[in-house]
Amino acid sequence: MARILLSGPDVTELERTAVAEAFDSGWIAPLGPAVDAFESAMADRVGRRCAVALASGTSALHLGLLAWGIGPGDVVPTSTMTFAATANAITYTGATPYFVDSDPETGQMDPDLLARAIDRLHVEGRRVPAVVPVDLLGRCADYTRIVEIAHRAGARVLADSAESLGAVHAGIPAGKHGDAAIFSFNGNKVMTTSGGGMYLTDDEDAAARVRHLATQAREPAVHYEHRDIGYNYRLSNLLAAMGIAQLSRLDGMVERRRARREAYARIVAEMPGVEVFQRVGDADDNCWLTALVVDPEATALDAAGLSAVLTAAGIESRPLWKPMHRQPVFAGFPALVNGVSEGLFRTGLTLPSGSALTEAECRLIDATLVDALAERAAAPRWEEAAP
Template identity: 40%
Template sequence: MAKYLDVKAAVALSSGTAALHLALRNSDVKSGDIVLCPSLTFSSSANVILYEKAIPVFIDADPKTWNINCVSLERAIIACKKRGKLPKVLITVDIYGQSEDYDNILEICNKYNIVVIEDAAEALGSEYKGAKCGTFGKAGIFSFNGNKIVTTSGGGMLVSNDEKFVEQARFLSSQAREPEIHYEHKELGYNYRMSNLLAAVGRGQLAVLDEKVKSKQEIFSRYKLALGDIEGLEFMPMASYGISNCWLTTLVINEDIAGFNRDSVIVALEKENIESRPIWKPMHLQPLYKEFDYYASENGDISQMLFNNGICLPSGTNLSIDDQEKIIDIILSINH
């Protein structure tokens, strides 16, 4: 994996969440520290902040990419600074396989000495300006969960060009056992190792990773070709600065224009035993996180709008053309 990504070091772990947690531990995040995080993400991106009793501050999405709104990001940093405490870490999320705009993000974070940890759980094979996702900031993490492009049923990885950072993560993932003949422990560790058997399953898929990415991109293209002209439907924009692996095909439905909404599509597909789902419910709307600060876009709450109207369509690499055409036909029948 390190060779594929062109990074110096990597460690296989039990989950992407474990990798993200160890990245925060290695970044010296402690109780009361502030950690910035996109609101539009899966819950583990935020949960690891609470693992270390740190304080999450959530940032809205940019409607042009669905990634972090950099204006809102800097506004949040300045607000924290005025209160006397700068954030220690920013967790970025390459949402649904789309890379963040790392030139802008790193410029902002370097200005305020904020560590960047890249959550590339959904973005294996994606690129930003020719470099693979997961290789930006201090460290990157990946997930090999059952729904990912490469899967080990459950698993993850932490990667970095800082070899000591990765070695410390490896140490912590093995219960922080000291190199003694007996079991010696001087600090808190975790059972975050990936088993040899699951690692072998993952290695076997790396040989066909590029084929899997191509398959995902072709699924997205077929959906967009068939449905893209329907008024009121807008697919997740593809940023000009990168190449998305199209992990999931996602779109928003404007009911006022289309004449139908996201939920009607989900129900129609469910009647045919086809699963689809809303896009991630933003963290600032989750009961667990409702008391924490959230910096919305100047144009309104984009993350909430995307959640209210957005849908993820079936996008697995095992999706046949016939099955995809059936999905498309169901959506077209609603439109008519």
């Protein structure tokens, strides 16, 4: 049996047909009518004035920062509990990422720490033109507070919503928070274009700047004229056609991911020391990935042991993100930490959550999880200390 993935792509005949039609139209090279239609559909979905389809979520972050003139000498606070792409994009501009630790319940950027970090940087005389919060595992960050804190300090907010398409915060959909936002359509996201991303904003000038930079910064001339360093960051017409089909199925895919989370919640409901991460207040999340938090002080189980059992059964699992301030590549970069993200890295484990999981795969996952939890819960605590 093939390995059961955390979040495999959910594609159907609808996507195959959409790509084939784009192929047959002759618009094979990047850009074309499907790109325009995808941008329009996504802007309508989240209520933004502008959307720019790009090669990845990382490229959307990179160009979004460049459009604001961010570069060397600038400091950009961002979440420490995230994938490396967020911090990488900041460094591409020449700016310095400043890692801010997490709220213990949600794992999101802690707004109080963010306020302290910005105050500290201003006292040091550092320029803080932007903040990049990250929506973790399909839950929006606390934009109600983060945007207010950032704007009060004269900083704009670029929301890294790579994981949260379809989620909502305070009645506002992911992608509409902050001064601009980005999505990722990587193969493991809620919806995919194989690879791809989107930049979203209400600032038409910023959107135009992103479009310009993404197409090698070519000037409007008959010959090739360039006044800026540009990038080959645009999404292809074929992939955009796939994106349109995926977007039409988004709500159903989110519903299936939520059903998977509900199943996990039922399994661990009576298990001391094991809980579904971000479970409280998750009604507006897209449930991109469901994770368990395992407290080794309350049970004879730990996250690593549970992962080993799942792996032996051919089921993929993964720890929560290793914090950026603990990554070797970012050693020595500034950070304001409270230990929450490191604790979640030790105790958190993400489980298969994809909308394409079959009934048979779900049964195997659930049975393996039930057996592992029951066996470890029955084991005496002293076994954990045995050599």
